[in-house]
Every structure is written in C-alpha cells, then in structure tokens.
Amino acid sequence: MQIEPGFPTDARAAVRALRSSKIREVANAGMGQEDVLPFWFGEPDEATPGYVRAAAIAALEASQTFYTQTLGHPRLRTGVADYLSRLHQPIATDRIAITSSGTSALMLAVQALVSPGDRVVAVTPLWPNLVEMPKVLGAEVVTVPLSFASTGWALDLQCLLDALKPGTRALLVNAPNNPTGWTLARETQQAILDHCRRHGIWIVSDDVYERICYEGPCAPSFLDIAGETDRVISCNSFSKAWLMTGWRLGWIVVPPALLADIGKLIEYSTTCAPPFVQLAGLAALEQGESTIARTVDRLRRGRDHLAARLQAIAGIELAAPSGGAMYTFFRIDGVSDSLAFCKRLVAEGGLGLAPGMAFGPEGEGFLRWCYASSTERLDEGVRRLARYLEDTRPDHRGPHGH
Structure with missing residues (x-):
C-alpha cells in the first residue's frame, strides 16, 4: 500500500x-x-456465581462508581491478606495491591523490575503474554524448556539453575503451568529460592492456578517459604478459581519496600480497579471456598x-x-x-x-x-x-x- x-x-x-x-x-x-x-x-x-454478581449489583446500587484508592479498596486488600495468610503464612496488607486483572499484576511486576538489556529467564512452554512482557521493556528473555514424557512434564532443575547465572534480573515461573499443568515440587521450589537469594535474582511467580490443584487445597507457592523481604513477587487473579474471567480483577504481593513503586505504576496505568468489581471480589473471597x-x-x-x-x-x-x-x-x-x-x-x-x-x-x-x-x-x-x-x-x- x-x-x-x-x-x-x-x-x-x-x-x-x-x-x-x-x-x-x-x-x-x-x-x-x-x-x-x-x-x-x-x-x-x-x-x-450469583453471590459475586449480587455483590457487584449492590455496590452499583450504592453508587460505588467513583475512584477508589490506587492500591485498592481497603476491605479487599485486607480480605486478600487474610485469604493468603490462611493458605500460606502470615501476609500483611502492606504487601498487597489490587490490580485490574492478573495480567496487569504481571505487567506491573515486570515494569517495576526490568530495564532495557536486562536478562530474564522463563520456564516454558508458557502463556505467551508472560514471555513477551519483558520484551516490551527491551529485556532479553532466555527460556528453559520443560521436557515431555508419558509420565508428565518435568523440569531439569540443574538446567534452570545454570540459566539463572549471576547478573540475571528475574525468573518468570508459572506453576501450576499454562499450558502443561506442570506443578513445582516443594524441594525444587526451595532450591530455586535459595539459588536466587544467593545471586540477587527476582522471582516473579504467576500463581493464577494455585487453587486449581488436584493434589491438595493449594499448589506449593513461593509465598509458603519466602520471607517478606525476599525478592519474590506473587501475581494472582480472581479469574479462574472464582469463575470471574471477564471481571478483570487481580492482586500482586511484593516486599513492603516495593509497594509504593507499584502504587505509582498503577496510578500511571489504570488509576485503580473499579470499586464495584473490587467489592464483588471481596464477596468471592468471603463466600467462595x-x-x-x-x-x-x-x-x-x-x-x-x-x-x-x-x-x-x-x-x-x-x-x-x-x-x-x-x-x-x-x-x-x-x-x-x-x-x-x-x-x-x-x-x-x-x-x-x-x-x-x-x-x-x-x-x-x-x-x-x-x-x-x-x-x-x-x-x-x-x-x-x-x-x-x-x-x-x-x-x-x-x-x-x-
């Protein structure tokens, strides 16, 4: 043309x-x-579910249609903190921001950490959005593939640790994994965390499927074993476990020192998640087990x-x-x-x-x-x-x- x-x-x-x-x-x-x-x-x-939709309707009828706090409605932030503390270990509210989808949470994490030329490692096959996000910021993404066998998909731990060499900025991991369903074993998770601690590498964990787990109430999470000052970010969404894909609501868990920077990024991208959607999310947390x-x-x-x-x-x-x-x-x-x-x-x-x-x-x-x-x-x-x-x-x- x-x-x-x-x-x-x-x-x-x-x-x-x-x-x-x-x-x-x-x-x-x-x-x-x-x-x-x-x-x-x-x-x-x-x-x-009807109770989630009803909460949104009630919030709309109560005129919950104005801007809310950038980091999220206080009740929902507290609700997420309580929910995560029941699943993992105590997680304080000052580590949590509410986001306009789990996708947004992941992009915020990448924006907070990654600069042009940085080296990022991802375990693949992987949802394409997560692989491409660092590239938006000009980073290099190195992939470590899972292996396929009739017994299931598996990670070569040593191959991953070799890829996580000094100077690597972040590891991107999604487990349970989209598309394979692969799930991290606790001992593997601990080995990855120990290695990343030694080399100052951030872990960005996409935990959207942590409750879609067939071997227990929750898949193993870095939130189970990491301290609040560890370089670990957990991103999650209401989409899958609570049947809320179209609501576009999620959250991010970060070390306390990083929360203010996440707030800035939210302000300059989406301002805040809709308040009536947030109150629907609160109903999901309170009634959704x-x-x-x-x-x-x-x-x-x-x-x-x-x-x-x-x-x-x-x-x-x-x-x-x-x-x-x-x-x-x-x-x-x-x-x-x-x-x-x-x-x-x-x-x-x-x-x-x-x-x-x-x-x-x-x-x-x-x-x-x-x-x-x-x-x-x-x-x-x-x-x-x-x-x-x-x-x-x-x-x-x-x-x-x-």
Whole structure:
C-alpha cells in the first residue's frame, strides 16, 4: 500500500518485534460462528456465581462508581491478606495491591523490575503474554524448556539453575503451568529460592492456578517459604478459581519496600480497579471456598474424562493427567505446524483448540485443550476431532474408525 506522509510507522522496534497472540488468531477465525465448539481460551463454561454478581449489583446500587484508592479498596486488600495468610503464612496488607486483572499484576511486576538489556529467564512452554512482557521493556528473555514424557512434564532443575547465572534480573515461573499443568515440587521450589537469594535474582511467580490443584487445597507457592523481604513477587487473579474471567480483577504481593513503586505504576496505568468489581471480589473471597471446591472437582472429572477419550484415538500422545491448571497439552502424529492445523480444524472440523506454538517453540506440534467444560461438551469436541482426523487421514482409525 502507499504510505501517506506523516503516517505513524515508527512504533518502537521492541514493540514491532512482539509476537501476536496465536491463540487469538485461531479464535478470531472462529468466534461468532455457531457451528464452532471452542476450547481455545482458559475459561470455564460456567457463569460467575450469583453471590459475586449480587455483590457487584449492590455496590452499583450504592453508587460505588467513583475512584477508589490506587492500591485498592481497603476491605479487599485486607480480605486478600487474610485469604493468603490462611493458605500460606502470615501476609500483611502492606504487601498487597489490587490490580485490574492478573495480567496487569504481571505487567506491573515486570515494569517495576526490568530495564532495557536486562536478562530474564522463563520456564516454558508458557502463556505467551508472560514471555513477551519483558520484551516490551527491551529485556532479553532466555527460556528453559520443560521436557515431555508419558509420565508428565518435568523440569531439569540443574538446567534452570545454570540459566539463572549471576547478573540475571528475574525468573518468570508459572506453576501450576499454562499450558502443561506442570506443578513445582516443594524441594525444587526451595532450591530455586535459595539459588536466587544467593545471586540477587527476582522471582516473579504467576500463581493464577494455585487453587486449581488436584493434589491438595493449594499448589506449593513461593509465598509458603519466602520471607517478606525476599525478592519474590506473587501475581494472582480472581479469574479462574472464582469463575470471574471477564471481571478483570487481580492482586500482586511484593516486599513492603516495593509497594509504593507499584502504587505509582498503577496510578500511571489504570488509576485503580473499579470499586464495584473490587467489592464483588471481596464477596468471592468471603463466600467462595465451596465454589472453588466444586470447580476443582468438576475440573478433575473433566481432566480425567478428556484424557481417557483422547487416548482412545490413534496417533494422539499426551502426558499423564497433570497436577494442576485446566488444560490437556497433547500432540498428534504428523502435526508439525500447530497454527495451520488449528485453523483448518476450526474451518473444516468446527473445533477450536489453541496451537502449541503460541506457547513458544517448545510447544510446537502440541495442541492445548481447556477442559473446563461439561463432559457432554468435551465428548462432542472429541467426536469432532476424531471425525476430522478420519476425514483428512485415510489411514487414521479412532473411535469412529473400523
């Protein structure tokens, strides 16, 4: 095309180099089509609980529509502190800021820590937003891949520690992990913390799935073992455990000395989270344990059901059911371009999955399926996948084969 004089083409090179979301690219090809069954986003198919919605409505009716404190509504900050103190160890309110989503919490952490040219290490495959955030600030991101086996995804601890060499600014880790479901063992977590303490490396932990854990009430957290002055930042969200993806509400836990700087960044980005949304979040914390228990039980059944159905299809390989999160990350024989495959699957098979390459080169050849759905919906998805494979691969035999 012809560029008119003055056309703004001079976006920063670091911004132009960012990866666009390949999950969104697939979703955009199928959203709004009634004949497409979507499992591409990390989102339950259930609505937010009524008591959360009622709290928001009551807050709106009480005119809770004005600016609130930058660090968050005092009642919600106290509520988060109490909640975390029950799960982990005592966490004071002066370490907590409320954010406009868990994504915002992660970006605030990166903005507070990372400068151009800094070295950041990330454990991958990983949600693409978290890998790209440091690049917005001009940092270099070095990845340490998990390994895939039928017994599950695993971390080579020594490989990670070798990558965390002196001079590294921060480690980005998400466990339970999106997309693999990998969860950190406590002894591994302690080894990472000890190493980062010795070398002055920050740990930024994306803890959004800590309650979506199938081996206990909460996944192991750095908040269990770190002191308040350790270089540890925990970012979390109301989205997953409380079925609140569209509410865009989260929090960040930092050392007390860093909180004022986080407040400045909030002021210059979002000003504050909406007060009526914050009061809905408070209701989630106060009344939501039964919701979390029911959700985890439902997800466990979905995880096991989907794994069994996929394993019955020839040519599909997946790890043993994971310890956390809400995804099955699997591969199909012959699929080397996961993005192209997912686009064809949407157009020709009416099924929406996330391409593994969206989570980094380590994920190429894999597909991510969010199983936060009813078994009936999962069954229909499996039928569509099996039918598509049969139609496009004459030698394929699955549940619908002969």
